[in-house]
Structure formats: C-alpha cells, structure tokens
Amino acid sequence: MADPVIRCRNVWKAFGPDPAGHVRAVEGGAPLNADGHVVAVRDVSLEVRRGEMLVVMGLSGSGKSTLVRCLSRLIDVTGGQITIEGQDIGALSERDLIALRRRKMGMVFQSFGLLPNRTVLENVAFPLEMRGQERGARIARARAMLELVGLAEREDYYPRELSGGQQQRVGIARSLAIEPEIWFLDEPFSALDPLIRKEMQDEFLRLKALSERAIVFITHDFDEALRLADRIAIMKDGAIEQCDTADRIVLDPATEYVARFTAGVDRARVVHAGALIQPLNGVAVEGPPVASGDTIRVLARRLIEDERGLIPVADASGRVVGALQRKAALDLLVGEAP
Amino acid sequence: MSASLDQHAASVGNRSHPLQTWQILLALAFVLAVGKALLPPGLVRPPEWMILPFDDWINAAFDFIRNDLGLVVVTRAIADGIEWCLDVTGNLLYGRNRWPRIGPVPWSVVLVSMTMLGYALGGWRLAALAGGTILWIAVMGQWRWSMETLSVILVAAPVSVLLGLVTGVAAWRWRAFERVLNPLLNIAQSMPHFAYMIPVVVFIGVGPKAGAVVTIIFSVPPMIRLTLLGLRKVPSEVVEAGKMSGASQWNLLTRVRIPTARTEILIGVNQVIMQCLAMVVLASFIGMPGLGQRLLQMLQALRIGPAFEIGITIVLIAVTLDRLSRAWAMRKPVHHNPGTSWARRHRLWLIWAGLAVAAWLLAQMVPYFHIVARGQALSLAGPINAVVNAFLDVVSPFTEALRRFLIVQVLIPFRDAILWLPYTTVLAVVAAAGWALGGWRSALVCLAFIVPIAMTGWWDRAMITVYTVLTAVTVAALFGIPCGIWAAGKPSRARRTLLVCDTLQTFPSFIYLIPVVMLFGVSDVAVLAAVMVFAAVPLVRYTVEGLTGIAPEMLEAGQMNGATRWQALRHIRLPLAFPTLLVGFNQSVMFALFMVIIAAFIGTQDLGQEMQRALSATDVGKGLVLGFAVAFLGLMVDHLLMRWSDRVRTGNRRRQGAA
Ligand SMILES: Nc1ncnc2c1ncn2[C@@H]1O[C@H](COP(=O)(O)OP(=O)(O)O)[C@@H](O)[C@H]1O
Ligand SMILES: [Mg+2]
Numbered sequence: 002m003a004d005p006v007i008r009c010r011n012v013w014k015a016f017g018p019d020p021a022g023h024v025r026a027v028e029g030g031a032p033l034n035a036d037g038h039v040v041a042v043r044d045v046s047l048e049v050r051r052g053e054m055l056v057v058m059g060l061s062g063s064g065k066s067t068l069v070r071c072l073s074r075l076i077d078v079t080g081g082q083i084t085i086e087g088q089d090i091g092a093l094s095e096r097d098l099i100a101l102r103r104r105k106m107g108m109v110f111q112s113f114g115l116l117p118n119r120t121v122l123e124n125v126a127f128p129l130e131m132r133g134q135e136r137g138a139r140i141a142r143a144r145a146m147l148e149l150v151g152l153a154e155r156e157d158y159y160p161r162e163l164s165g166g167q168q169q170r171v172g173i174a175r176s177l178a179i180e181p182e183i184w185f186l187d188e189p190f191s192a193l194d195p196l197i198r199k200e201m202q203d204e205f206l207r208l209k210a211l212s213e214r215a216i217v218f219i220t221h222d223f224d225e226a227l228r229l230a231d232r233i234a235i236m237k238d239g240a241i242e243q244c245d246t247a248d249r250i251v252l253d254p255a256t257e258y259v260a261r262f263t264a265g266v267d268r269a270r271v272v273h274a275g276a277l278i279q280p281l282n283g284v285a286v287e288g289p290p291v292a293s294g295d296t297i298r299v300l301a302r303r304l305i306e307d308e309r310g311l312i313p314v315a316d317a318s319g320r321v322v323g324a325l326q327r328k329a330a331l332d333l334l335v336g337e338a339p
Numbered sequence: 340m341s342a343s344l345d346q347h348a349a350s351v352g353n354r355s356h357p358l359q360t361w362q363i364l365l366a367l368a369f370v371l372a373v374g375k376a377l378l379p380p381g382l383v384r385p386p387e388w389m390i391l392p393f394d395d396w397i398n399a400a401f402d403f404i405r406n407d408l409g410l411v412v413v414t415r416a417i418a419d420g421i422e423w424c425l426d427v428t429g430n431l432l433y434g435r436n437r438w439p440r441i442g443p444v445p446w447s448v449v450l451v452s453m454t455m456l457g458y459a460l461g462g463w464r465l466a467a468l469a470g471g472t473i474l475w476i477a478v479m480g481q482w483r484w485s486m487e488t489l490s491v492i493l494v495a496a497p498v499s500v501l502l503g504l505v506t507g508v509a510a511w512r513w514r515a516f517e518r519v520l521n522p523l524l525n526i527a528q529s530m531p532h533f534a535y536m537i538p539v540v541v542f543i544g545v546g547p548k549a550g551a552v553v554t555i556i557f558s559v560p561p562m563i564r565l566t567l568l569g570l571r572k573v574p575s576e577v578v579e580a581g582k583m584s585g586a587s588q589w590n591l592l593t594r595v596r597i598p599t600a601r602t603e604i605l606i607g608v609n610q611v612i613m614q615c616l617a618m619v620v621l622a623s624f625i626g627m628p629g630l631g632q633r634l635l636q637m638l639q640a641l642r643i644g645p646a647f648e649i650g651i652t653i654v655l656i657a658v659t660l661d662r663l664s665r666a667w668a669m670r671k672p673v674h675h676n677p678g679t680s681w682a683r684r685h686r687l688w689l690i691w692a693g694l695a696v697a698a699w700l701l702a703q704m705v706p707y708f709h710i711v712a713r714g715q716a717l718s719l720a721g722p723i724n725a726v727v728n729a730f731l732d733v734v735s736p737f738t739e740a741l742r743r744f745l746i747v748q749v750l751i752p753f754r755d756a757i758l759w760l761p762y763t764t765v766l767a768v769v770a771a772a773g774w775a776l777g778g779w780r781s782a783l784v785c786l787a788f789i790v791p792i793a794m795t796g797w798w799d800r801a802m803i804t805v806y807t808v809l810t811a812v813t814v815a816a817l818f819g820i821p822c823g824i825w826a827a828g829k830p831s832r833a834r835r836t837l838l839v840c841d842t843l844q845t846f847p848s849f850i851y852l853i854p855v856v857m858l859f860g861v862s863d864v865a866v867l868a869a870v871m872v873f874a875a876v877p878l879v880r881y882t883v884e885g886l887t888g889i890a891p892e893m894l895e896a897g898q899m900n901g902a903t904r905w906q907a908l909r910h911i912r913l914p915l916a917f918p919t920l921l922v923g924f925n926q927s928v929m930f931a932l933f934m935v936i937i938a939a940f941i942g943t944q945d946l947g948q949e950m951q952r953a954l955s956a957t958d959v960g961k962g963l964v965l966g967f968a969v970a971f972l973g974l975m976v977d978h979l980l981m982r983w984s985d986r987v988r989t990g991n992r993r994r995q996g997a998a
Contacts, residue, residue, distance in 0.1 A: 176583075
C-alpha cells in the first residue's frame, strides 16, 4: 500500500500555563486535569491514506476538534509529531505552512466560518484569491464549485441570506475550491437539522467519490460515522480508545467504553458478511455464495431460508474468500451475542 | 439583597470582631467632623507642606518638550496639514477663498445629496430627517455657521477614525501595549473637554486648526475601544477558515478580521462623529468659528431667540449624523437578483447624479437656491422671543422665588456644610465606602484617587464641584428614577422612553444650557438645573433598562407567591434592577462632572471656573492638574459604583441559585 498521507505519532496537546511540563507530569502518572491544565489530546497515533476516510468520533469535549486543529496546524502540538506526506508540519515555517494549505488542504467547520461581508461566490473564491489566482479564473472555478454543491443560482447572496444547510454547502464548496488532497471536516453537519443532515451526508458521499483524497471527518454521531467511514477512531478524554473498521469496532470492542458506546446500535446493519467469515481450510462448501460487502441485514432473508450450516462468501471479483457460519450470522440478526 | 450585602461585608471584614473596619472608619470620620474645633489646622485643610506644585512641574515638562525638544515644530507641521484639509472642506462647504476654489457647493445640491444618502441608508424616514435638517439650516440662514462646523467634522472624524483604528489594531496585536493603553483611555475618557484644549492651545494656538486638533484627540478613545472589541469578537472559526484558505497575517487582518468586525468599527465611527460634534461646538472657547461660537455669543448676550434657533440647528445636526451613521453601521449587505442590469444595480447613484445636476442648474439660475442671502433668511427669533418672554412673564415669579429659595435655603447651607468638613473627614468617608464595597484594596484605590486632589491645593474648589454634582445627581435621581419606573410599566412606553433618552444623549452638552439660562438667567441654579437634566437622562434610561431586562420567570415566581404590583416592584424588580441602576448612577455622575465644567462659564466657583481661567491664561500646568482632579473624582466614583454593582450582581445570582 501507498505511504500514509497523514501520520500522527504520540501526539499530545495540553492547554494551560505550562502545557509541556504538564504533559511530562501526566506521562509520569499525574492526574489529567490539574493546576488549570486541560489535556485535550493524549498520546494519539494514527494514519490516514490516500482515498481513505477516517471518522473521528467521541462525545463533546473528548478532544476531536483539538486533534483536527493539530493535524492542520491551526494549533501547535505539545508533544509528538505530525507528518503530512512525510513532512513534519511542526517544523514548517509560516511561509511553507501557508503554501501547504494553499496547495493541499481544505477544511469545513461546524459553524461554517463564512466571511459575512462577501457574497457566496466571493467566499468560495477566497482561497483562490489568497493563492494569487487571477480574477477571471478564480471566479470560473468558484462557479464550478457552487455548481457542484447545487448553489449556482445563489452566487450573489450573502451568507446570512442562506439557510444553515446552504451555508454549509458554501463551506464545502470553499474547502474544495483548491482541489485539496487532504480534507478536514469538523462536525460539518451537526449544526443542521436531521432531514437536511441526511441529505448533506448523501451529498458528501457523492463528492467523496469524485476524487481520491485523504479525509478526516469529525462527528459525535455514531450513525453518521457508520454511514460514512472507512475506519472509525473512537476518542475519550483525548485518547483514541480504538481505531478500526466499523465491523471490528462492533464485533470486537477494544475497551469497556467502546463496548458501551456501540451497545445501542443494530449490529446487523453494520456488520458485513466479509467480517464474519472463517477460512475454508480445504472444506468444500456448496452452492451460490453471498457477497462479502453486504451487511447481515441485507442478507437476512437468504440467511433464514438457506439451510446450509456454512455459506460461501465471495469478494467483489466473485472469488470465494471464506465461509459464513449461518448460526453466528442468525444470532447477530436476532440480536444475541455471538 | 441586604442580607447578601451583610454577608459579603462579613466576609470582607473581620469575622470575629463585632465592628467592621468600614464602620470604624466612618466613626473616625464622624469624630473628626465633630471635633473639628480641636483639630490641628493640618487636619482641617491640607497643610502647606502637603501641597505639591504639580502645575509648575507640568509647565516645566511642557516647556521642555515644546521648546527644547522642538516638538512644537512637529505639531505645527501636523496642524498645517490639517489646516490644508480644513481649507479644502471650507472652500467646498462655505466658499472659503482657498484651493480648490470651486465652492461653495449650492445648498440645494447638498440637500438632494443628503436626502438620497438618508434614503439609501434608512428609507424615507431618514431621507426626511436628513433633508429636513439641511432645509432648515439653509432656509433659516444658518448655512455658513453650520458649514463651518461641519467642515471641521468632515476633516476631524476621518483622521480620528484612522488613528483609532490603527491604535486599536496595535492594542489588539500587542497585549503589552493594550495594558499600557487601557488606564490611559480610562483617564482620557473621564477628563473634561476643557482639559484637552489647554495643551493644544500651547502647541498650536487658537483658531480653527487648534479646534480641529482638539476635536480629533478628544474623539479617538471610543474608536480604539470599539476597534478592539470588534476584533476580539470575530468568531474564531472565521479566522481559522481564513487561515486554512492560506491567508497571510496581513490578509487575515485586512480581509478577514477587519471586515468581519465591520459593525463594531462602524459604531466606533458613529461615536467618533458624535464626540466630534460635541467637541467642535465647545471648541468655540478656543476660537473655533461656527455654531458653537454663535451660540456662545448669543447666550452671553442673553439673546434667547437666536440661541434657540442655533440650538435647534445643533440638535437637528446631531440627530441626523447619529441616525445616518448608525444606519450605516447596522446595514446588512443584500444580494441583487441574477441578471439585474448595471443601471438597476446603481439606480440610486443614477438618481442622485440626475438630481444633483438638476439642483446645480437650478442654483445657477436662481441664486436663492445657491446661497440664501441674509435678507432672505427666515427667522423664528422674533416669535420665539415673544413666546419665551410671555412664558417667562408667567413663570418668572415662580422661578425667581424658587431660585431665591434654593440658593438661600438649600444650596448655600449645603455647600457651606460640605466646605466646612475637615478634609480628613472626607478622606475617612471615602476610605470607609471603599472598604465597605471592596475591602482594603478598594479603600486604597479610592484614597489613591482623592489624596492627590488634596495635594493639588484645589481642595475647596473640588469640594464645590462635589457639592454641585452631588446635589444635581440626587435631584436627578429623585425625579429620574420614578420617571423610569413609570416608563417601564408598559413595553411600548419603555421603548419610546429609551428612544427619547437615546436622542437626548446625542445632543452636545452645550445645548442643555439654553433652556436653563432662559429660565434662571446666569446663576448657580441655572448650572445646577443644566447638570441635573443632563444627569437625569442616563438614570431614566438605566432604570427602564434594568426593570425591563428582568427574566419573566422571576416575575412569574413573584406573582405565584401572590405579590401585589407594589410588592413585586419593591421586593423583586427593584432589587434585580439595582446593579443596572448603579451603572446608571455611574454614568449620571460622569455626565454631571462633564456638565459642571462646561457650565462653569455661566458662573460657578468650582474647578470648572478655574479651568476656564487656566484656558484663557493658557496655563497648561494648572489646566491639566484641574483636569486630572476632575478625572480622578470621576474614576473614584466609577470604581465604587462598579464594585457595588458587581457585588450585588453576584449576590443576586447566588440567591437565584439557592432559590
Ligand atoms: N483553546 C483552549 N483552551 C483551553 N482549553 C481548551 C481549548 N480548546 C479546547 N479546550 C479543551 O479541550 C477539551 C477538548 O475540546 P475539543 O477538542 O473542542 O472537544 P470536541 O471537539 O471533541 O468537543 C475540552 O475540555 C476543552 O474545554
Ligand atoms: Mg468540537
């Protein structure tokens, strides 16, 4: 596989009068929040590859925003190292940092962060303006972006004249204007009401499919994470409790906390056939296979009607990769622990 | 509330001791007063050795800066630059014979321009206000003086906005600078107008350019404050979005932060304009021509009719400038529908251009529409005089009697009583108040403000100022607070009252002298009346705001307990509104102090009168010492009242939490 685009090693971030000293103390076993210090990110290591979407989730105050602000170096880390395409961003000069953001990074904010005095079009063109792109070209590009998010006829509006969902579309269009290879989204949909949010998630999946980026998406909504994620990182008190695919997190929670977190979800909707397979080990399984990418819920009817104890599972190319134990799958379907 | 006060006092003072420190101090004050006859003279009035020649030191410092450092060359150069600008606006507005020699612009052109501006900013109502004001000025033959005044504002306001913006940005950028700047701004904003004039006279002399410079200096502080506030209030996500867009520091400031802080910055502009107007009218004392000068002359000659007319002009200009600039600040951008043609987008500009050309042509043909000549001007002076005289004939027996009574029976005894007090008594009372409200720290702060006043040698004058302010604010509270309570009774009434207060606060303070001189002539009572009216406005305003700003749940709780209206007012609403009321008192005292000093020229014996003398003698040392004395009085009251208000507020919150 290709090198990770974002790599984050043992990153700490503390707020307070002496962050570095406090982090050392915490590493030595001192309590997390003392003497007016707050540890917002605690020893986080993770990687995001090109074309991959990592969803960071956790309760409010668990340090998600702080983490993503560290990744984009909107704030400096207290300890550890973050590299973007092999380059340590903590060591970048102001100038190189600006250049990096102008070329590669896009970010979407929870409360949109639009410039109130500029029209929608001018807002979307702002990153291009900062790049020094010539006016005609940047207007054309900004128009294309607005087209993409379906706001072409609103280009002369001002942000306050738009609804929340529309403002967030502007935020998304702006973050995509420079064709970023790295895309950060900090709870982009949580300020929106549920109907709009669903619609925006669909829209987001469509935009995501258009090109290969490394995406870090923050949310506190587990369903949203399940819908969108390739991998999910669950944060608690600044530390990552588990970072894995949705199936693994549901089937094999690493900690008590993650288990409680996932307790309420309908696992049949989350777990894919591919996650339950056992190797064939030479045993011959008969009959038509099921697709490894289908969730157990989707396969429900077949699982009930099929009489075989072991059902073959095939990957996207049709090759049989293993077998599914019918009983285990049915247990999952009716909600009993495997 | 009193319970929480006592509680707090207990936590401040010594718990085990039956007497609080502040009570002991109060007792000490009492003993000092009662035993005055036995006191050594050094405890009755500040002794010789205590009085330091601050004024000589300041004069020496100024001499050094002015002559030895040659700063006067710099200030003169700046003043010359400003004079050049004044010449330009002067030429355009009232035809002063200077470059570019194309003025004066016909009043009819100004009329259409201002009307269009009003329309663009706030629809027909503002158009009518702006147009009406210009029409009044032109037709009543006040054009020249008004334009002399406005030409100064037109130069001073932009310079001061620019200075304030740059300083505000610097203070925002460098914390250390802000820390130095803040106390300076506090003092600057409590210095009376005249204290600014004297140093300027020293450096620049008298006349329009000195007036412009003093106007600029006087109006900068609010701009700095609001710039800082606006920059602080920019949402962090907007800034972060800017950073992620790859903006450099400079771009962030100029394209993200300042535009996003637009509303606060423009409110700063509004404040600058209003301060400019207030100052430019007063600058007549240092030879600034225009409305202020005319008003001063008319008042001194007791010509009420013309003074009244000028007063109306000033009020109209104040209200117009205030409403226009506020409308500008509050304006939100609105999109054009796609496909709107250029002409439609710029409709208002085109209409303005057309009207302006038409008005100009009209003015070329009919001179009346260019300049209203002396003989053609209307005047209300005759009728106003007649009405005023008739009115005075009716009321003057009363006012005369009232004046006598007040002076002989109330004011003079009270004043003498205050003057009779040993200064040590006053110091002890001040320390006691500080201690009661904020512990030993506040007591020290208060003493730090008042002891220097004793050391200036102007103790008696300062006490007269204190007496005037005290009397005026007390009387203002006696009718202002009931007014406020009445107005807060109904939402619509409250809204209207706030609007009136707002409008009254936009008037330059000078204006308040017209009616009182009319009623009471030139006397102590007139000064008091002016100060009183001026000081009542914030009291009414904050009473209304305090009473209407109470959360409805609190009132409902009271109603559930079966409180009558009066009980609800007495036990729920007034205590909850009390902190806001204290803020009102604070502002009231500040206003009163400013007004006392301004009113000095119609006859008082306080710090203001000395300030006037210092001004005419261009004695910087004395002027600044007096200015600081006034500012310190104000800052001391400010400290005490704000402490008190904070405490009551936390007390209220604690009670609500407990409930
Ligand atoms: N600038 C800051 N100064 C002090 N504490 C902060 C700052 N930013 C975040 N925190 C603290 O860090 C913790 C994590 O915050 P955040 O990253 O915003 O959480 P999340 O985005 O998951 O809700 C919180 O306890 C918050 O109070
Ligand atoms: Mg957050």
